[in-house]
Amino acid sequence: MAAQEVRDADLRVDGVAKRYGAVVALGGVSLSVAAGEFLTILGPSGSGKTTLLKVVAGFEFPDAGRVTVGGADITDVSPAKRNIGMVFQNYALFPHMSVARNIAFPLQMRGVPKSEIDRRVIQAMALVELQGYGERLPSQLSGGQQQRVALARAVVFDPTLLLLDEPFGALDRKLRESMQLEVRRLQRRLGLTTVFITHDQEEALVLSDRIAVMDGGAIRQIGAPDEIYDRPADDFVAQFIGESNLLVGEIAAPDRVVLDGGTSVTVRGLDGGHGRVRLLVRPEKMAIDSATNRFTGTIVEAVYLGEAHKLRVKVAEGVELLVRGHRAVPTGARVTVGFAPEDAHVIRGAG
């Protein structure tokens, strides 16, 4: 799936490549982010996410490609002149400066008059709910508070772009969720064009207007969260986001696929093609006692998740299906599971 063109693009990355010795960190990445959009870059460790962000921020010079912000080419502009707010993975707060001085730093660098600096620092601290913490040193703050200082410092100077590199990596789950909401609220309120990095797929689905899935220095797919989840471009994306059942087979008729195990299933969306395909069926689309595309097997694992039950059903030697539903079924029980023809997403050209 090609990156669709975004009209009114605020950030545009064009064919950016970067290698470190023999390691290709970025192999010609292109993407556009619209003004005010929240784009998340999602990918496994070492996929090049940080490198891409560093190129945009100006900390790394790309071997090839251009970076444009608001129509102006900034590839050769020094980081100090880019006016981009960035939150680092470890926050990078200045340990020898108080909270207020940390937040004042970008304003001082811009020669803002003292009285206005004071006013804007107070405003920024209120924005992230840190009133009264101005005189503390970063080491006297909790992880979540440090995170908020980093955020305030990154937005206080009205940047044209906000970059966040796995900002919640070090926080516990509860704090993480409240910070996610806070960042999103702040971003909407300030209308900031934002690029956010994470390797947490849930976080990506919750926060983003669009998600770019990266692997091996390339973007595999870029699109809205539901598009990525429901219609992944390839099995890497399918398996990286959410849980999935991938069924491999061969197209036999305009609406039929014969799976490698010999079972024949009915699906939509084959569009008269032929050859080998993979069918992606999400666990929540698998149903017990389905009317169509039935498989019979034994439950090998049943996990209660609170809001649902997760079942692992062995339907053939080496073939297990994941089912997510509301019925509690004990391990060892024989069940029939299946899916509706419209609930399978077809991935083409699968080996």
Added chain:
Amino acid sequence: MTPADRVRRRAVGSAIVLSVPAVLLLLALFAVPLLRLLALSVEGGSLVAYQRALTNELYLRVIFETFKIAAVVTLLTLALGYPVAYVMATSGRVWQLVGIAFVLLPFWTSILVRTYAWMVMLGRNGVVNRTLIGWGVIDSPLPLLNNLAGVLIGMVHVLLPYMILPVFNAVKKVDPNLVLAAEGLGAPRWRAFLRVTLPLTMNGVAAGVTLVFTLSLGFFITPALLGGGRVVMIANLIEEQVRELLNWAFAGALSAILLALTLAAFWGISRIARTRSA
């Protein structure tokens, strides 16, 4: 007492046991002679030696000169050493190792040998003067030996590693992301350095300054050999009192004064460093 406390207490206990030999050695080789020297300085219960040292203009001049030389040497090593330490700490692993090797190399050579080498280098017909004349930079040889310039060159050379190593250590500890963050927030390179790297390396600077300054105060060989008798520091004065005049009481008093001044300098510098970093 929690298990952690117990472990900590046991660690403290074994630390004490392990430090016994070193403490004994220090007592025998350092504390005892020092006390004997102090006893000598107040021979017969009189403070005449101190009175003489602290009122005679000649001796006061030497004390003042010693401090002045120590201060100048400290400033020079800081000015030369900080950039070297900074470049070393911010370059790649290989260059870092090469740099450390070059800094440490002189440590393995006797200070006497190095000082004689400077005499060869700095003389009227020494390598430095001949090279400069050869290049046409100067017409007649520069007076680099048997004067203050020679002493300063020699001392800076000997003391430079004591400045470079602590500063190197401090620069290495600065998270490179902090500098990037500063640049990203709008600071040009030099401002990022002044506002972030420099303040965060002040503890290393303080350590280097303390070491170099206090070591300078007690320097003996370098001023003796490169100063040609024209540069007299306290240590040279003490040596002269002992070797030529056998005046142990006066030498003891001078030593006590040197020790007191060194401790005062040490205390003063660390106080300044502490208020600066707070």
